[in-house]
Amino acid sequence: MIHSAPLLLPVSRPPIRDGALAVADGMVVAVGHRREILTAYPDAQELRWPGMIVAGLVNAHTHLQFTGMAAVGARRYGSFEEWSDTFDAAYRDRPAADWASDARDGALLALRHGTxxxxxxxxxIEAMPVARQAGLTGVSYLEVLGDTDAGWAETGRGHLISTLRELSGAPGGVIGIAPHAPYTLDTGVLADLGVLARRFGLRRHIHLLESAHEREYTMSGSGPLARMVRRLGFDFEILRAGGSGQGPAHFLDSLGLLGPDCHIAHGVHLDARDRALLREREVSVALCPRSNRTLGQGGPPIAALLREGNPIAVGTDSPASSPSLDLLEDVRALHRLARRQGYQSPDLARRLVEAATTGGARALGMANGAGRIGVLEPGARCDFAVFPLDPGERDPYRALVEDGPGGCVATVTGGDQAGQVHLAISAPERRHGH
Structure with missing residues (x-):
């Protein structure tokens, strides 16, 4: 099968006018100018798409199962803690929720927008296999939160190990561990989750510095976040000890949680020391600016992250804190935020599209080897999105950032020999043999 379009954006190489890719068994086998690909594969069937083919987008932070809680994310909040109280109440009010069905709805919305x-x-746990069943690849991270050291030793650790063993025997999908955040788990539990992740060979994903009060919490065990944690009934060591004397990033690092097999979400309040530590540990930061805005947190230091060379990715978070699962909307928000923060380099649009593709692949540990994602090149999965854009004389990356949100007309994921087409609004022109 050959997929072609007036413009091909492989991300791993410069844009190709009148480009094409040849696909076999759900994998890309060749990329280049359409005439070259048609000549090389004269018997292949061609699907001719309108506009621009773009390497599949990688949403590096979301909670698909909370798609049915969009009412929580439909308003603005004065603080993270205010949103958290509202979310917790709404979650408790849904004891019979069909989390698998909600996750499936979220997966389809993500596909609809080119992810x-x-x-x-x-x-x-019932939402664990849904993303893969819906046609998405990536990593499903089993979240751990609310455990004290005592409860962990008594039942929590054994339950997690048995769950991980059960999941590792299930067909399909890559799993990881998500220690929720520095303020929702006891110190010993956080350290042990790093040990277990290494023992089982699992990646880690952690919320970090989403709240403006998180640094006060880990430094001195005080402030609005500490009061919220106490109100929830958690008796953590860090609260009893009056803090750790360390900021959140360095606190996690002291527990052995940071490293190239870990990525964090949000990082709104990262300072220069934090950013330097994350670079040293090769930890990617998944930025979710629209979610941060909903929670009254401003935005992450995107300009500094770009200038200093931190690996970044892009996420939407869930509809419980974000207007949609359209990843390009967050890319566009980051573009505007970076300009406001003084980043004026002409490479901005390209670097942000890379963050939403290759950056996400790196964060998930899927940037290399057979079946890699976030690029269109031989050996990569046949994952791409189609946008009916004609950049004209504009930079194609800038055109995608400015006009791409809300405009995806089809998403193709590596599946059968041709690739699996999802939610095509504008049917491609089908041609046989050349």
Whole structure:
């Protein structure tokens, strides 16, 4: 099968006018100018798409199972803690929720907007396999939160190990561990989750510095976040000890949680020391600016992250804190935020599209080897999105950032020999043999 379009954006190489890719068994086998690909594969069937083919988008932080809680994300909040109280109440009010069905709805919405891979944080186990069943690739991270050291030793650790063993025997999908955040788990539990992740060979994904009060919490065990944690009934060591004397990033690092097999979400309040530590540990940051805005948190230091060379990715978070699962909307928000923060380099649009593709692949540990994602090149999965855009004389990356949100007309994911087509609004022109 050959997929072609007036413009091909492989991300791993410069844009190709009148480009094409040849696909076999759900994998890309060749990329180049359409005439070259048609000549090389004269008997292949061609699907001619309108506009621009773009390497599949990678949503590096979301909770698909919370798609049915969009009412929580439909308003603005004065603080993270205010949103968290509202979310917790809404979650408790849904004891009979069909989390698998909600996750499936979220997966279809993600596909509708050109996302082909996700870092999906799963709180309720029934939602664990849904992303893969819907056609998405990526990593499903089993979330752990609320455990004290005593409860962990008594039942929590054994339950997690048995769950991980059960999941590792299930067909399909890559799993990881998501220690929720520095303020929702006891110190010993956090350290042990790093040990267990290494023992089982699992990636880690952690919420970090989403709240403006998180640094106060880990430094001195005080402030609005500490009061919220106490109100929830958690008796953690860090609260009893009056803090750790360390900021959140360095606190996690002291527990052995940071490293190239870990990525964090949000990082709104990262300072220069934090950013330097994350670079040293090769930890990617999944930025979710629209979610941060909903929670009254401003935005992450995108300009500094770009200038200093931190590996970044892009996420939407869930509809419980974000207007949609359209990843390009967050890319566009980051573009505007970076300009406001003084980043004026002409490479901005390209670097942000890379963050939403190759950056996400790196964060999920899927940037290399057979079946890699976030690029269109030989050996990569046949994952791409189609946007009916004609950049004209504009930079194609800038055209995608400015006009791409809301405009995806089809998403293709590596599946059968041709690739699996999802939610095509504008049917491609089908041609046989050349």
């Amino acid at each position: 082909t891979a996700v870092a999906d944080v799963v709180t309720d």
